[in-house]
Amino acid sequence: MPKFAPKLSELKKEFEEKPGLLKGDYSDKEWWEIPVEFRDGNWCYPTKPEVLEDLKFANPRKWSPTDDDWKLPDGWEKTIKEGMKDRVERFRSFKLFLDTCVRCGACADKCHFFLGTGDPKNMPVVRAELIRSVYRNDFPLAEKILKGFSGSRKLTPEVIKEWHMYFHQCTECRRCSVFCPFGIDTAEITMMGRELLNLIGVSNNWILNPVSNCNRTGNHLGIEPHTFVQNIESLVEDIEDLTGITVEPTFNRKGAEVLFITPSGDVFADPGVYTMMGYLLLFHHIGLDYTISTYASEGGNFGFFTSNEMAKKLNAKMYHEAKRLGVKWILGGECGHMWRVVHQYMDTMNGPADFLQEPVSPITGTKFTNAASTKMVHIAEFTADLIKHGKLKLDPKRNDHLTTTFHDSCNVARGMGMFDEPRYVLNNVCNSFHEMPENTIREQTFCCGSGSGINTEEYMDIRLRGGFPRANAVRHVKETHDVDSLVTICAIDRATLPALMNYWNPGVSVYGLHELVGNALVMDGEKKRTEDLREDPMAGFEDEEGDED
Amino acid sequence: MKKAIVPFAAVLLLAVLPYVAVQFAGLGFLFGIIIPYIAIVVFTTGVVYRVIDWARSPVPFRIPTTCGQEKSLDWIKQDKLENPSNFFQAVARVLSEVLFFRSLFRNTKAELHDGPKLAYGSSKFLWLAGLAFHWSMLVIVLRHYRFFIEKVPGFVQILEAGDGFLDVTLPALYLTDIVILAAVTFLVVRRLQDAKMRLISLPTDYFPLFMILAIAVAGVFMRYLTKVDVMSVKDLMINLVHFNMTLPEGIGPLFYVHLFLVCMLAIYFPFSKLMHMGGIFMSPTRNLSNNSREKRHINPWNPDIKIRTYAEYEDEFREKMKKANLPVEKK
Numbered sequence: 050m051p052k053f054a055p056k057l058s059e060l061k062k063e064f065e066e067k068p069g070l071l072k073g074d075y076s077d078k079e080w081w082e083i084p085v086e087f088r089d090g091n092w093c094y095p096t097k098p099e100v101l102e103d104l105k106f107a108n109p110r111k112w113s114p115t116d117d118d119w120k121l122p123d124g125w126e127k128t129i130k131e132g133m134k135d136r137v138e139r140f141r142s143f144k145l146f147l148d149t150c151v152r153c154g155a156c157a158d159k160c161h162f163f164l165g166t167g168d169p170k171n172m173p174v175v176r177a178e179l180i181r182s183v184y185r186n187d188f189p190l191a192e193k194i195l196k197g198f199s200g201s202r203k204l205t206p207e208v209i210k211e212w213h214m215y216f217h218q219c220t221e222c223r224r225c226s227v228f229c230p231f232g233i234d235t236a237e238i239t240m241m242g243r244e245l246l247n248l249i250g251v252s253n254n255w256i257l258n259p260v261s262n263c264n265r266t267g268n269h270l271g272i273e274p275h276t277f278v279q280n281i282e283s284l285v286e287d288i289e290d291l292t293g294i295t296v297e298p299t300f301n302r303k304g305a306e307v308l309f310i311t312p313s314g315d316v317f318a319d320p321g322v323y324t325m326m327g328y329l330l331l332f333h334h335i336g337l338d339y340t341i342s343t344y345a346s347e348g349g350n351f352g353f354f355t356s357n358e359m360a361k362k363l364n365a366k367m368y369h370e371a372k373r374l375g376v377k378w379i380l381g382g383e384c385g386h387m388w389r390v391v392h393q394y395m396d397t398m399n400g401p402a403d404f405l406q407e408p409v410s411p412i413t414g415t416k417f418t419n420a421a422s423t424k425m426v427h428i429a430e431f432t433a434d435l436i437k438h439g440k441l442k443l444d445p446k447r448n449d450h451l452t453t454t455f456h457d458s459c460n461v462a463r464g465m466g467m468f469d470e471p472r473y474v475l476n477n478v479c480n481s482f483h484e485m486p487e488n489t490i491r492e493q494t495f496c497c498g499s500g501s502g503i504n505t506e507e508y509m510d511i512r513l514r515g516g517f518p519r520a521n522a523v524r525h526v527k528e529t530h531d532v533d534s535l536v537t538i539c540a541i542d543r544a545t546l547p548a549l550m551n552y553w554n555p556g557v558s559v560y561g562l563h564e565l566v567g568n569a570l571v572m573d574g575e576k577k578r579t580e581d582l583r584e585d586p587m588a589g590f591e592d593e594e595g596d597e598d
Numbered sequence: 599m600k601k602a603i604v605p606f607a608a609v610l611l612l613a614v615l616p617y618v619a620v621q622f623a624g625l626g627f628l629f630g631i632i633i634p635y636i637a638i639v640v641f642t643t644g645v646v647y648r649v650i651d652w653a654r655s656p657v658p659f660r661i662p663t664t665c666g667q668e669k670s671l672d673w674i675k676q677d678k679l680e681n682p683s684n685f686f687q688a689v690a691r692v693l694s695e696v697l698f699f700r701s702l703f704r705n706t707k708a709e710l711h712d713g714p715k716l717a718y719g720s721s722k723f724l725w726l727a728g729l730a731f732h733w734s735m736l737v738i739v740l741r742h743y744r745f746f747i748e749k750v751p752g753f754v755q756i757l758e759a760g761d762g763f764l765d766v767t768l769p770a771l772y773l774t775d776i777v778i779l780a781a782v783t784f785l786v787v788r789r790l791q792d793a794k795m796r797l798i799s800l801p802t803d804y805f806p807l808f809m810i811l812a813i814a815v816a817g818v819f820m821r822y823l824t825k826v827d828v829m830s831v832k833d834l835m836i837n838l839v840h841f842n843m844t845l846p847e848g849i850g851p852l853f854y855v856h857l858f859l860v861c862m863l864a865i866y867f868p869f870s871k872l873m874h875m876g877g878i879f880m881s882p883t884r885n886l887s888n889n890s891r892e893k894r895h896i897n898p899w900n901p902d903i904k905i906r907t908y909a910e911y912e913d914e915f916r917e918k919m920k921k922a923n924l925p926v927e928k929k
Binding site: 061064065070071072073074079080137138139140141142143144145148149150151152153154155157158159164169172174175178198199200223226227228229230231232233234237264265266267273274275278279300301302303343344357358361362365366369370373391392393394396397398400401415418419420421422423425430433434437462463464465466467468469470473486488489492493517518521522 | 604605648651652653654655656657658659660661663664665666667668669670671673674675677680681683695699701702704705706707708709710712714715716718724728792793794795797798799800801802803805871873874877878880881882883884888889890891892893894895896897899900901903904905906907908911912914915918919921922923924925
């Protein structure tokens with residue numbers, strides 16, 4: 050059991066017995082009267098001073114959210130108010146979403162953090178009110194005349210503590226915005242809230258340390274180029290042991306047709322590495338002319354959880370490297386927020402990518418017209434196209450030892466709309482796919498509970514609660530269809546869902562889509578396969594002598 | 599419930615004020631002519647100002663919330679309404695929100711059962727009440743057009759005939775009068791009854807509901823019960839339209855209650871959440887097409903950011919890169 054996790058029996062008891070808003074109990078306290086309480090498991094370690102100094106961010110110091118005094122810089126109120134005014138003027142979304150909410154309550158029970166904690170301030174409408182209440186108090190709106198009447202309040206250190214707590218109990222998953230009649234997107238509010246907090250040095254080390262690493266070494270984990278290469282080479286050896294096939298990835302190679310970029314979690318973290326092995330097998334299978342960069346060795350972008358400027362700075366490496374290497378286009382691996390940035394931000398921030406060409410699959414000749422400007426293709430689109438054209442030799446029976454369901458990652462679901470491509474791939478590489486209940490998939494999918502840079506150990510209590518709605522839907526298919534494999538196309542999912550499953554649904558493992566592709570691929574000249582990429586025995590492929598059927 | 603009682607009292611006060619002022623203090627000119635003009639000026643300039651003010655803030659990023667399959671490979675069916683890929687599809691999406699409250703139609707109610715187990719039930723009452731309220735309001739406002747023009751236009755007559763098809767009272771009972779009273783009552787009761795709604799509701803949420811309820815009640819009383827002199831009311835309205843500031847005689851005080859509340863609501867409108875009427879058209883998660891990989895979206899304030907270049911990276915790691923047989927730019 051992780052150190053910061055509540056005991057399962059106690060948490061279950063809390064869900065069942067503790068009165069809460071979700072069960073219709075109301076303490077008759079207003080939300081602004083409920084104090085903010087930091088306790089073990091509900092706060093992340095603050096950013097170390099040296100990390101803030103490295104990034105030239107404000108107010109480097111030693112502090113902790115449990116301290117009474119957060120050592121906010123002199124004039125912090127002014128910084129926040131001016132920062133808010135500046136952002137209201139630069140982002141129509143922010144301004145409009147502060148102004149147009151009618152508090153209809155449609156979003157209230159749509160947030161995974163509200164469903165998992167029952168905390169009133171986790172209702173998306175209240176999360177936004179945390180900022181709105183200050184905005185109404187301090188800005189020359191006529192609502193100012195109606196102070197008290199309109200739910201406005203002064204900016205105090207307590208408000209900052211509240212912002213810090215609740216803008217990190219939002220994973221910017223946008224589920225609430227699906228249901229909002231005005232399309233109010235709490236992710237926009239949270240992003241602005243976090244930008245403002247960064248102006249006064251209130252931030253989490255788990256977000257800013259990767260940002261600093263990514264800037265220097267090219268990836269969140271701070272892996273230097275030689276180690277990065279070594280790790281992939283060790284995966285190449287594993288592939289050779291399992292299949293007898295030697296795949297030959299190249300690094301920083303000029304003149305390759307395609308630059309492949311995936312989250313560094315796929316290169317280093319279990320079970321992401323198996324997904325990486327799947328990519329390598331796939332590229333070998335089709336003879337793709339590709340290269341991997343050690344400089345742009347991160348698909349993910351924790352800058353996106355910091356500020357739009359930092360997101361731009363980290364994202365810029367993709368085009369910078371593609372230009373240097375002279376590739377034709379970029380292929381992106383499985384990741385959630387990476388694809389939110391690539392799909393909705395990259396071209397705007399760092400384009401136009403006029404040095405690249407409109408992506409064309411060298412195998413099928415398919416033109417990816419939907420990526421005509423950004424020139425970056427999602428691996429699920431790429432593979433779906435390959436399968437549709439019959440270019441892959443697949444044996445879905447090789448995944449018969451798994452009973453699967455598919456978790457739509459928030460960002461590719463609600464920030465892109467990629468639903469059918471991964472399902473098409475999955476249905477072609479396995480025989481056992483079962484959907485979770487309809488209110489928990491596709492555009493209504495539930496976050497893993499740990500996205501947007503909160504996937505740290507010390508935050509486990511909140512993560513397990515936030516992930517409860519997702520886990521609960523998985524449990525449903527586990528009970529009804531014996532599902533034991535949760536397939537995702539997101540590196541943060543792969544990093545965080547195993548802990549969530551161990552806690553709520555022991556026996557369910559987490560897979561990347563291309564890991565299953567790798568299992569199913571029948572490679573030319575391969576040796577007899579008896580084990581999948583993670584060396585688990587495959588059903589029906591046992592060695593002859595051990596085969597009792 | 600202080601949050602509901604204060605606005606309720608405020609609306610009562612605003613309703614009594616013109617009654618007393620006109621009936622006992624003879625302030626008909628103020629309430630019949632001056633305040634309506636003020637209300638129209640404040641409403642119009644206020645709404646225009648707010649919309650322009652929103653429009654002044656740019657849309658730096660293309661951030662539609664995609665609620666259906668994107669346009670991708672030819673053989674994958676795009677959900678054009680929920681995930682528009684061009685301007686016209688985006689217009690259709692906004693219209694589906696404005697006319698039919700598409701997103702609200704998706705609403706569910708989460709329930710926590712023993713286990714613990716979460717269940718999501720369909721919950722369409724908010725959608726239904728919201729839609730019934732807004733459409734009734736629109737029909738009622740359009741019906742009132744007859745008071746502002748000498749010859750009643752055809753579309754108003756059609757609306758009246760349709761709305762009054764029940765034909766059960768004299769004058770004919772309008773369906774929208776019943777619907778708006780029922781729907782607004784539901785919306786108030788919902789805020790008071792549901793624990794989540796009680797918590798999130800502010801006085802500014804109750805105030806417009808009570809105002810609209812009071813306006814509708816005053817209107818219903820005038821039409822079906824106390825019967826004001828409709829011709830004089832029409833004279834007054836036509837005078838106002840023609841900037842003729844004479845006050846016709848013999849309009850009952852109840853009319854001034856109705857009119858004053860409408861004026862107050864109009865004045866309140868641009869300063870309040872009622873501006874959602876304009877906001878819904880401008881919401882960047884709904885009114886943009888999801889084609890940001892196909893066409894470059896421009897951010898007018900796209901900042902210049904100094905990045906860590908490949909050259910700087912290679913300078914730091916060159917020796918290690920060479921040892922790992924990685925190609926380098928500078929030997």
